Amino acid sequence: MTEAPSHGLKARRLGIDTHAEPVVFLRKDSPVSRSEGFSPHSRILLSAGARQAIATLYQVENGILARDEAGLSNAAWHLLGLNEGDCIKARHAPPVASLSAMRGRIYGKAFDETTLHEIVSDIVAGRYSDIEIACFLTASAARPLSHAEICALTRAMVNTGDRLSWKAPLVADKHSVGGLPGNRTTPIVVSICAELGLVMPKTSSRAITSPAGTADMMETLAPVALGEDQIRAVVAQEGACIVWGGGIDISPADDILIGIERALDIDCEGQMIASVLSKKIAAGATHLVVDMPIGATAKVRTPAAARALSAGLEGVAKSFGLQIRVVPGEGTQPIGRGIGPALEARDVLSVLQGDKTAPQDLRFRALELAGALLEMSGKAGVGMGITMATTVLDNGQAWRKFQRICEAQGGMRTPPLAGFRKDLTATAEGIVTTMDNRRIARLAKLAGAPEDRAAGIEMHIRIGDAVARGTPICTLHAESAGELAYALAYADANADMFRITQP
Amino acid sequence: MTEAPSHGLKARRLGIDTHAEPVVFLRKDSPVSRSEGFSPHSRILLSAGARQAIATLYQVENGILARDEAGLSNAAWHLLGLNEGDCIKARHAPPVASLSAMRGRIYGKAFDETTLHEIVSDIVAGRYSDIEIACFLTASAARPLSHAEICALTRAMVNTGDRLSWKAPLVADKHSVGGLPGNRTTPIVVSICAELGLVMPKTSSRAITSPAGTADMMETLAPVALGEDQIRAVVAQEGACIVWGGGIDISPADDILIGIERALDIDCEGQMIASVLSKKIAAGATHLVVDMPIGATAKVRTPAAARALSAGLEGVAKSFGLQIRVVPGEGTQPIGRGIGPALEARDVLSVLQGDKTAPQDLRFRALELAGALLEMSGKAGVGMGITMATTVLDNGQAWRKFQRICEAQGGMRTPPLAGFRKDLTATAEGIVTTMDNRRIARLAKLAGAPEDRAAGIEMHIRIGDAVARGTPICTLHAESAGELAYALAYADANADMFRITQP
Secondary structure: OOOOOOOEEEEEEEEEEOOOOOEEEEEOOOHHHHHHOOOOOOEEEEEEOOEEEEEEEEEEOOOOOOOOEEEEEHHHHHHHOOOOOOEEEEEEOOOOOHHHHHHHHHOOOOOOHHHHHHHHHHHHOOOOOHHHHHHHHHHHHHOOOOHHHHHHHHHHHHHOOOOOOOOOOOEEEEEEOOOOOEOOOHHHHHHHHHHOOOEEEEEEOOOOOOOOOHHHHHHOOOOOOOOHHHHHHHHHHHOEEEEEHHHOOOOHHHHHHHHHHHHHOOOOHHHHHHHHHHHHHHOOOOEEEEEEEEOOOOOEOOHHHHHHHHHHHHHHHHHOOOEEEEEEEEOOOOEOOEEOHHHHHHHHHHHHOOOOOOOHHHHHHHHHHHHHHHHHOOOOOOOOHHHHHHHHHHOOHHHHHHHHHHHHOOOOOOOOOOOEEEEEEOOOOEEEEEEOHHHHHHHHHHOOOOOOOOOEEEEOOOOOOEEOOOOEEEEEEEOOHHHHHHHHHHHHHOHHHEEEEOO | OOOOOOOEEEEEEEEEEOOOOOEEEEEOOOHHHHHHOOOOOOEEEEEEOOEEEEEEEEEEOOOOOOOOEEEEEHHHHHHHOOOOOOEEEEEEOOOOOHHHHHHHHHOOOOOOHHHHHHHHHHHHOOOOOHHHHHHHHHHHHHOOOOHHHHHHHHHHHHHOOOOOOOOOOOEEEEEEOOOOOEOOOHHHHHHHHHHOOOEEEEEEOOOOOOOOOHHHHHHOOOOOOOOHHHHHHHHHHHOEEEEEHHHOOOOHHHHHHHHHHHHHOOOOHHHHHHHHHHHHHHOOOOEEEEEEEEOOOOOEOOHHHHHHHHHHHHHHHHHOOOEEEEEEEEOOOOEOOEEOHHHHHHHHHHHHOOOOOOOHHHHHHHHHHHHHHHHHOOOOOOOOHHHHHHHHHHOOHHHHHHHHHHHHHOOOOOOOOOOEEEEEEOOOOEEEEEEOHHHHHHHHHHOOOOOOOOOEEEEOOOOOOEEOOOOEEEEEEEOOHHHHHHHHHHHHHOHHHEEEEOO
């Protein structure tokens, strides 16, 4: 089906962040809107020279655009590679073929390998609207993805992005299912494992909704925004790196799917498994340890959910020849004391430096994960992984390794300290019985994390601690008085995020 | 959970039509964005005095907004009842409670009456984002709604809008499942039934994606934008009306759900049944006839699908004490000759006036539907409905009734005739074997329908007709030379929308 020719429009960058969805804004009374019969929710094919993008249409009535202008969201602007004022054309988008398969899945027709590859390719190319992605995720949750479908989805996600390969028979990696503030084990695990001879080219993400991502934290200690060549040089020299993965386009579908899944707050387990494993497989990992905290306000809420997710991860990893070990753990409270990039970095340094006041929960969690990798890889005998890891941590080898990695990445830095600090204190005597990880994370963000690197929370208590009236619970760190006040107001209104029970 | 106090923002109307979804645009570097930690897809609670609305956030980087401004879509603007420059506040929206039930439904937990009422209330109040509505619809299609759930959804849709009641024991109504261009039987059916003593207060919609809605067509013959009091006066006098329903807020959830369902191009049968029946129940109907065209490019594609949908409609209607009769019919081609408001009005007039050249398919379809209503209501004996309807159509009584209804609505009008017309002709000899209803509707819209009342298509052939090279297939009508040219280009590129097979 051929379309009629379309009118030219002047492209205008509106600087609007609609996340991954390309959006075009057109005047309702523009010649093209009228002649094409565009209506709300229309999907529009935009063309700029040889480049094309499908965008969702929002019609505009008044003066923010001229009648011959097309306003574009950032996603649409980048897909089309535009310059201000470029001429673009707009017409109804032809049907996206893979959407029929998605609709069939709603009514029970299983996805096959080819179909999932087409769907994921279309999603990566921005050809699915957000509501279509919501439909895909919901259909995949209401009628759960089968093992074969999860494998096919994983493969599709791997194949639609970049892949890394390493001249090593064994490449170690680590993933945390997340949901706990703090819990910054990665630099410790990498330093221990690399010191003991494992190749561990670790790429991490920045925070999306949390108060810090591993990359944000690590950036207070060393440069992390390295290109692929620089990463390879660091790994060639030190056997490991701890860098931001955003410079490499690994499993680009993952970010898009997770963005919508998080907005819907639904769990599509099959998609989650494919997201985690596709990133690791594309990054060239052969041995993977998965940190899985379990707790009422963590991502995985019950031991039964943890068992089901572990079985799914193990089954799919096996199909790809990826060795995996899931390490379940307590997920009822933050791990480590700091929450926020610099505060978490301080915890990491204190553990690596063998500081007597270092947070022992963080230290032990890192040793457990490193130990699992050492056993899986055959570096340590069964049951001997933690002991081996403890040795190189306690004798300072891991700390020296970490310093060398930082130097190789461009030079070690000192994490900043916030200029505005204020203690929150217990308003009653009692025992700390529960903490709300989600509201604690929120509090750290209100204080300015992760944009303000020094901002966040320094915890002083753990569940089970006895407190008196006036005992410090935590210290808020902020880079401005306004943000400190703002976080304090939230903390006052939400004092029950730390539950203290009278004895 | 109480939130921290929030910063004031100056409201700015951006005139952006995002359909039903409230959207707020904020500068990424605004104090509130930073301190609240808003991110893409965040749901924001906006407050203006006592009024509140939940909106989806799009963050803006550059100059279309000042740092202290909040740009609002039309839906958000209206929900908050704002004036330019009003002060509004923005913070993270609290969780919408009914969303948990929606998420539970994904994993198989049935909706109950209370839950569905909450969900529909929240949707009507704009508290669901488009992706959340997509999730609701997909979950309701992947795990089909049960009879009890459809009844509860119907009741919720009735109860969240206005209701009409009539001082009559029997109130007739008509619905068309749609998908066929033309097929404008309503004015004929209403005139016949009202003349024979049925009370038939018919409200219709304007076109959303079609080249004409009944209200658009009727407006070329008489005023249709009447208030409730005016409608009651017309019905008191003539026993019937043919007006636009947009002035009365009947089943407001329907428009919102259908907007997303159509954008996704998925069928959620339970939702469709609830949409149709909720509108009729809320409008006070007791007897309903449903026109259901069946064809490859109609809404209902197969006889099996028609049987399933009919059974669903009948079962739910019964629970509400609504008498219903589904009249299946051929849906392979447009009904009547005209497509577009004025052209369809001309067909209606020619049938009512007993013109010998009137389209017989339209005439017969209207007689069938009127006959069914007359039999259901006991006005006609079984099998005698069509005969009775034919009598008042042929003797001119229905035509006089129609004129009186138009006068009561404010005075009869003459439909306009387009100034630019052009025949499309057959490019080869043969038999017309199929027509693509969707592309024919598209062609009429490209010519300017429904905004240009006189624009559209006048058909000259029907399936089965023999044509020679040069035989006129249809005439395009447009109000400007540009639109005519535009439609012609589309017709040239899509000549196969009328398939002519060589004998």
